[in-house]
Amino acid sequence: MFYRENGQFKTSYRTDLQVFPIRQDRIFIWALLAVAFVLVPFVASEYTLRALLIPFLIYALAAIGLNLLVGYCGQISLGTGAFMAVGAYAAYNLVVRFPAVNFLVVLVIAGLCAAAFGILFGIPSLRIKGLYLAVATLAAQFFVDWMFARVKWFTNYSSSGSVSTAPIELFGMVVDTPQEKYLFVLSVVVLMALAAKNLVRGHIGRSWMAMRDMDVAAEVIGIRPVYAKLTAFAVSSFVVGIAGALWGFVHLGSWEPAAFNLNLSLRLLFMIIIGGMGSIVGCFFGAAFMWFLPIMLNQLPTTLGIPISTALIAHLELMIVGALIVFFLIVEPHGLARLWSIGKEKLRLWPFPH
Amino acid sequence: MFSRKNLPVTALLVVLAVGLFLPLADRNNTLAFWLEVLIGGLMAGVLYGLVALGFVLIYKASGVFNFAQGAMVLFAALALARLGEHMPLWAAFVLAALIMLAFAWLVERLVLRRLVNQEGVTLLMATLGIAFFLDGFGQTVWGSDIYKIDLGIPKEPLLAFQGAFEGGILVNRDDIVAAVIAAALVLALAFFFQKTATGRALRAVADDHQAAQSIGIPLSRIWVIVWAVAGFVALVAGMVWGSKLGVQFSLQEIALRALPVVILGGFTSVPGAIVGGLIIGVGEKMSEVFLGPILVKVFDLAGGGIENWFAYVLALLFLLVRPEGLFGEKHIDRV
Numbered sequence: 001m002f003y004r005e006n007g008q009f010k011t012s013y014r015t016d017l018q019v020f021p022i023r024q025d026r027i028f029i030w031a032l033l034a035v036a037f038v039l040v041p042f043v044a045s046e047y048t049l050r051a052l053l054i055p056f057l058i059y060a061l062a063a064i065g066l067n068l069l070v071g072y073c074g075q076i077s078l079g080t081g082a083f084m085a086v087g088a089y090a091a092y093n094l095v096v097r098f099p100a101v102n103f104l105v106v107l108v109i110a111g112l113c114a115a116a117f118g119i120l121f122g123i124p125s126l127r128i129k130g131l132y133l134a135v136a137t138l139a140a141q142f143f144v145d146w147m148f149a150r151v152k153w154f155t156n157y158s159s160s161g162s163v164s165t166a167p168i169e170l171f172g173m174v175v176d177t178p179q180e181k182y183l184f185v186l187s188v189v190v191l192m193a194l195a196a197k198n199l200v201r202g203h204i205g206r207s208w209m210a211m212r213d214m215d216v217a218a219e220v221i222g223i224r225p226v227y228a229k230l231t232a233f234a235v236s237s238f239v240v241g242i243a244g245a246l247w248g249f250v251h252l253g254s255w256e257p258a259a260f261n262l263n264l265s266l267r268l269l270f271m272i273i274i275g276g277m278g279s280i281v282g283c284f285f286g287a288a289f290m291w292f293l294p295i296m297l298n299q300l301p302t303t304l305g306i307p308i309s310t311a312l313i314a315h316l317e318l319m320i321v322g323a324l325i326v327f328f329l330i331v332e333p334h335g336l337a338r339l340w341s342i343g344k345e346k347l348r349l350w351p352f353p354h
Numbered sequence: 355m356f357s358r359k360n361l362p363v364t365a366l367l368v369v370l371a372v373g374l375f376l377p378l379a380d381r382n383n384t385l386a387f388w389l390e391v392l393i394g395g396l397m398a399g400v401l402y403g404l405v406a407l408g409f410v411l412i413y414k415a416s417g418v419f420n421f422a423q424g425a426m427v428l429f430a431a432l433a434l435a436r437l438g439e440h441m442p443l444w445a446a447f448v449l450a451a452l453i454m455l456a457f458a459w460l461v462e463r464l465v466l467r468r469l470v471n472q473e474g475v476t477l478l479m480a481t482l483g484i485a486f487f488l489d490g491f492g493q494t495v496w497g498s499d500i501y502k503i504d505l506g507i508p509k510e511p512l513l514a515f516q517g518a519f520e521g522g523i524l525v526n527r528d529d530i531v532a533a534v535i536a537a538a539l540v541l542a543l544a545f546f547f548q549k550t551a552t553g554r555a556l557r558a559v560a561d562d563h564q565a566a567q568s569i570g571i572p573l574s575r576i577w578v579i580v581w582a583v584a585g586f587v588a589l590v591a592g593m594v595w596g597s598k599l600g601v602q603f604s605l606q607e608i609a610l611r612a613l614p615v616v617i618l619g620g621f622t623s624v625p626g627a628i629v630g631g632l633i634i635g636v637g638e639k640m641s642e643v644f645l646g647p648i649l650v651k652v653f654d655l656a657g658g659g660i661e662n663w664f665a666y667v668l669a670l671l672f673l674l675v676r677p678e679g680l681f682g683e684k685h686i687d688r689v
Contacts, residue, residue, distance in 0.1 A: 074475075076478070124670065124673055127674065127677065128673055128677050130473075130474045130475050131419040131474055131475065131478050132677060134419075134475075134478060135614070135666075135670075135673070136670055136673060138610070138613065138666060139666035139667060139669065142662055142666050143663045145663075146659055150659060151653065151655055152654060152655070266482065266486075269482070270482075270483075270486075273479055311493075312494060315494040316490060316494070318486050318487065318489050318490025318493075319486075319487050319490035319491050320490075321483075321487075322483045322484060322485065322486030322487030322490060324483070325479065325480070325483025325486065326464075326487070329469065329479060329480045329483065330465070330468045330469060330480075333476070
């Protein structure tokens with residue numbers, strides 16, 4: 001009844017090109033942002049912020065990065081964890097070696113390092129695709145795992161192989177409490193998500209989608225495959241690298257190379273399958289699903305009073321996730337994001353569908 | 355194969371061969387030690403080949419790259435180990451094989467049939483989901499501790515060539531058994547594919563789905579058969595690996611090690627799986643034992659472990675120069 005665009009006329013090119021063309025959507029987004037920025041830090045408990053919301057936001061950012069590559073450009077990657085690791089370790093080394101540099105600059109440089117790395121391992125995509133590319137990105141994953149575990153320079157010669165970071169500083173302000181961390185991560189994620197949303201609407205995003213849908217046809221209409229694919233790898237790795245740096249510095253604080261293993265890569269891939277390939281909002285759904293499901297599963301038995309061992313819960317989680325992946329691929333390949341848009345479509349007609 | 359067009363491949367193989375014999379140039383490495391490493395590598399290679407066979411079978415017949423092969427190995431080995439606690443090993447083996455058959459039927463019914471004509475990448479992701487499900491399911495049903503499979507082979511190593519070298523060469527008995535089992539399995543598969551009516555049907559499906567269907571070969575039944583055969587291969591691989599290392603979750607990772615093997619040997623070639631397995635097995639062991647210490651010294655690393663990525667980097671190089679692998683069929687999608 002309320003979700004209708006009747007009477008909203010587009011009278012200028014500017015309004016025609018808006019990210020959210022429907023007024024109700026804009027109101028909803030602004031309200032959501034207001035709640036996220038103003039209300040949540042005051043209301044949410046420290047645990048909610050630290051253990052639920054911050055990791056969820058960072059996962060969502062990494063999923064956006066991966067989605068640019070897999071969902072928009074159609075290049076499968078099983079090495080997302082590796083690109084996150086590159087971002088995290090690049091940021092770590094920058095902070096350790098150049099303590100004076102602003103953390104925002106560090107983030108950008110970390111992203112650029114990850115982007116360079118992404119281009120390097122994206123080069124095989126110019127010759128091969130599909131599952132061959134999956135193997136090539138797996139190679140990146142295993143090589144990076146090994147590199148950060150064995151090459152001492154990257155971990156600044158720490159004896160245990162793990163690294164730990166001090167709280168980050170921004171313009172003389174220490175970002176230390178969960179509220180501050182949350183606001184910082186939220187700002188970065190919102191900015192990056194907005195940038196990604198705009199990127200995929202524009203020239204680059206369209207050339208990616210053309211590559212995804214049919215590479216030969218894309219080339220025929222004048223899209224350079226080399227350029228399209230490598231920019232997809234670069235931009236995707238840039239976003240993923242920033243997510244990795246945030247994951248290391250804001251969420252983990254101290255980590256070892258195993259923090260960015262193949263399991264993380266697969267989890268991120270599952271996030272975008274469940275959330276919706278080729279959809280920015282889907283990344284948030286998928287990240288929320290994959291991050292909150294295990295936590296809910298862990299708390300369900302205690303609230304219901306059924307004794308289940310933690311091992312069984314871990315196995316149940318694997319089973320549920322695995323089954324859902326297959327389910328979504330069969331029933332709804334566009335994931336939760338598609339369900340969301342179907343819901344909106346229904347809402348437009350409600351309550352008089354005829 | 356050695357024409358001018360294949361120059362990069364030939365060069366790569368020559369480099370590998372030179373690398374194989376290079377350690378002998380070092381006086382500190384005795385021939386006996388080198389042979390020991392070589393044999394260890396070959397044996398590991400046979401086991402990789404066993405896992406790679408499972409990949410190849412399914413890819414050949416259905417064009418699905420089965421990421422769940424590792425989970426199948428783990429699941430089959432768990433079933434065998436836990437059933438073996440209550441009954442003789444042969445009975446457990448038969449029962450586990452039946453379980454894998456049931457699994458194949460379920461996969462065809464619930465997943466493959468509904469994803470017909472989808473892109474390869476979608477199917478790959480579906481098998482990732484199957485892998486996760488099977489991991490959780492297997493450990494829920496069978497438990498998640500470390501279990502033993504006892505094939506009744508004495509554990510102490512065998513001394514060979516005592517006359518030729520001082521002290522002889524140490525060879526593990528279970529490695530020899532594994533090699534024999536692998537050889538038998540490959541022969542049996544070759545016979546099955548070449549001589550039986552079902553095998554011919556399988557090859558026909560592998561060649562061309564539509565043509566096979568049009569002459570009346572039931573695709574769905576073929577897929578069940580091929581997944582069941584892959585399940586059987588997984589069971590054998592799980593049995594051999596499990597008796598060597600114990601049945602535990604890390605058995606999964608062996609399948610990931612076998613992935614480069616398939617790239618190297620070619621996705622569609624059964625002999626390629628074995629040859630690729632041998633190359634990777636020997637390459638890994640050689641690089642770990644002989645190249646590892648040098649790298650550690652030169653780059654000041656915190657320990658070796660280059661076997662974790664050696665195979666993958668090799669596969670990556672192969673992808674760049676010969677994407678279809680050593681023995682694979684040529685028609686892959688180039689971009």
